[in-house]
């Protein structure tokens with residue numbers, strides 16, 4: 001018997017080229033059904049492009065994209081089950097907040113008007129005000145309200161927080177988690193604020209220069225890397241037993257971010273006479289992204305040279 005599929009979307013060997021520029025290069029991944037995936041990576045990594053492919057806004061140059069069992073492009077059956085909250089979403093000029101919500105209610109079959117009304121209050125959004133006259137953060141909040149109240153089987157948020165203050169962002173995370181717990185669905189969230197959303201994530205997809213650098217469940221990433229500090233030779237020996245991501249050296253001492261390849265991190269480091277501390281998801285993503293932006297042999301920053 002074939003096991004039941006857990007994929008909400010499957011991306012197979014996708015390349016996306018724009019006039020000589022390759023935005024995605026042989027990307028393969030599975031977006032798990034009923035999970036929250038964080039799509040992370042540096043500016044220009046290809047996050048928005050991947051979301052555009054998943055939401056049928058573009059067709060890949062090569063490879064295939066399957067969402068909820070079909071190709072999304074011009075496929076109403078699939079598209080009606082996807083809500084895409086775009087970065088800097090624009091609305092028709094004459095729209096008031098209420099009109100934006102009314103339009104969304106028509107588009108999304110699982111729209112929940114009660115939740116939309118609650119969220120309007122939470123985010124302090126004036127229903128009768130013209131969207132054009134909202135502040136940048138308030139406009140972002142309208143997108144968030146639509147994304148959450150759509151209760152679409154697949155909801156993608158592309159950097160949804162432009163201009164949103166810290167309180168409103170926390171409100172978004174809290175409401176997302178609460179509604180997701182009661183109505184599980186597939187959520188993909190692209191962000192640069194990794195630490196803020198780390199606790200929310202079940203999956204992490206890190207893209208760098210159009211390629212997948214990391215595609216893992218968030219739980220397995222927690223504790224998967226450490227920062228070790230101590231005499232350079234011992235740090236190097238420790239890193240040699242694992243995977244060195246980044247190192248900084250000063251006066252015979254090194255501080256390295258090391259991805260662990262099995263074994264107990266702390267015990268191993270302590271046995272080697274090194275101080276160690278866990279690496280946050282954000283630190284791991286930064287170290288991995290920096291590694292690929294340097295030549296293969298250079299994962300180090302020599303502070304001695306810098307300080308001279």
Ligand SMILES: Nc1ncnc2c1ncn2[C@@H]1O[C@H](COP(=O)(O)OP(=O)(O)OP(=O)(O)O)[C@@H](O)[C@H]1O
Nearest residue numbers: 018021022023041042043044045046047048049050
């Ligand atoms: N229509 C286009 N024409 C030409 N190049 C494009 C087009 N759209 C995207 N690109 C390029 O593809 C690359 C990936 O862009 P994309 O918007 O997917 O990155 P991103 O990871 O979302 O970046 P950011 O975090 O800055 O929003 C960039 O180099 C971008 O300049």
